Amino acid sequence: MRGLGKVLILGCGTIGQIKAGLWLSLGANVYLYDTSPAQIDKLLKIDKRLQRFNQQQMGDFTVDISTPSDQHASSLFWTFETIKNPRIILLEKPICTNANDKAVIDQLLSKYRSVPVYVNESYFWSSALDWLSNRLHINDEKIVSIEINLSKNRLADTRAGRFFDRDLESYGIEVPHAIAILQRLGVDIDGLRVGANKIYRSENDPFNQGVHLMLSDMSSHIIKIDSFLGDFMIQTGEKMQNSLTRWLIVETDKQNKYHVLFDPAPNEQRFKSVITINDNERVVLDDDHLRRHLKHVQLGELNDAMKQHLSPANSIAIYDLLEKLYASKIEDYVSDVVSI
Template sequence: MNDLPRVCVVGYGVAGRLHHRLLEAAGLRVCTVDPALTGVPVGAHSRRAIEHSPAVRDMPGPVNLWSLCTPTQVHTDVLAEVLERDPRARVIMEKPACRAQDVPRLLALLERYPEARVVVMNQYRHAHALRLLDDLRRQHMPDQPVTAVRVAFSKDRRADMAAGRFIDRDHGVFGYEWPHMLAVASRLLPPDTYRGYVEGPVQDVHGVVHDDYFVTTARERAVLADGVELELYSSVVGDPPGDTGAPDWTRPFRHSTGGRRRLAQIQTGPALFTAEMDPVALPDGGRLPANTHRLTAQLPTGCQEVLVNDSPMDNALRTAVARLLGDLPLPPVDLTPVHRISALAARFGRDRATAAAAGQLSGGAV
């Protein structure tokens, strides 16, 4: 057993526990670092106690792989601690890689430790359901151009935030599901069109600000190359029934557990192709089994539905482990999502946000 690679999950909160479960299932030995850990964590499958430590430097023994799941604002500090301990460390970083103000320090670390190997999580790049959605489009509308791509990822984080879960006050709503939505857009748009969007200026964004949580809901629209329309919408305070902020196209789709609703839609001429990503709500209030996504093709001739079972996070973690433990060259860390979410958050400057918030969630549209 002891020759299995050993992975240290740093930051044992919601993301850290998920990484623990999936990495253990992928055959790695798991240990954890978290200064706030109370009690002994146990293996997700073995239920045996696992090693834990309050600091990276104190974790005994060799570590083959690191998985950084701390709050975003300390990602770069923790990466520095890991690389100081092991200049050749192999590291998975949760998204977003860091804050925009940390980018120079992150790049300096990568330059100072050229033998380090780093992968940033981007699980929706690994979602088979999105590839199948695009296959459906090609099958039914092979000769029609895509006219619009729409993505909406919402969840209600209010109870979690009140209970002490990490709050992204640097990016607000853009720091949680938005990087996932960018990954979805990058899967559904032609590569050059996506690059033109993500590296281009912000065209149109509206949102709601809260005096503590910063932006809690936002809707971005852009017209891209060849007139393709892109729309991204996210809320971290749920979409109350009748909410006027949620785009009309999201309304036919129900919210699932925790106020989650994760939608990706392609419009092609008269046809609509929609992926409802896990967790998918059922009309009786239940949900489809875990990791089951529903694809719907609304065609002039009728409607077709397909269910796909697939875990994007599991795919992404297993791919990252294989790449990091191998020695093929890795692509450079992609920091375009960090720049994009930072540019979007900058449109809701702190002073403006505070003035508009006027108390609770009734903050002004920007």
């Protein structure tokens, strides 16, 4: 693969480290910047190919903003003020977590219209979702219901300093991915109606929480989204121990049931997705969608539909939905004793 030029990773935390490794594997020259020199030094020690960025450097940089969501506005401002004529700017999802940052980002994007800006929502590039969408189209199947569960016990990571969205809480971590999955399956999020909208909280730990949503759209799809980020999850009203869960179930008008296990799929190598059809047909796909996303964005291999999916405007629409859901949530406190 030919080299992908210069990439500046802005923010050297957990996500920045993952991105740096991926960009290196794609052949890019990777530079690092963080307001904490110690964070930069940490990554430089991990891989000698990484380079420290200084503001005197010139070049055609792609800037991959990997800071926490509540720093996106200030990071975008720094980028426009510091990097002369950036080639592309990438922002992590969600694009913002509050109305003030949204206003700042809107102003910056209006001022610097000539710079391509995309949001890093890699599920739009999922091979499993490509396969499923094509299968439904070829078979002329209509979706009846969608269930998504994106859960992981993040308590240890959060206590070790990993970002937790204090504006949107659990609505700002995995739920944006779930909404992107809905969009990839053709759901119009502007027409979503809310049935259930509940956040479950631990009585003693503010980070131990999760979200349960029941939605429907103008096409009468029944949509269920669960995302639990602590040591418990609620399923069919029962509390159980949480585990790393990333799945999608789609049922259609032809009585077909598609069960997608996203990476990491049990008993499979990393970056594989497994699709089971009616419990009797099984498809295993390579599905490193973040790597695929970065490569195609950098090479400019985006069709009009993908440009719209990855646009700041779409990410702001997703934020608006998240903010609406968060503002209208019902809270339920649960015991810290997990029943198994």
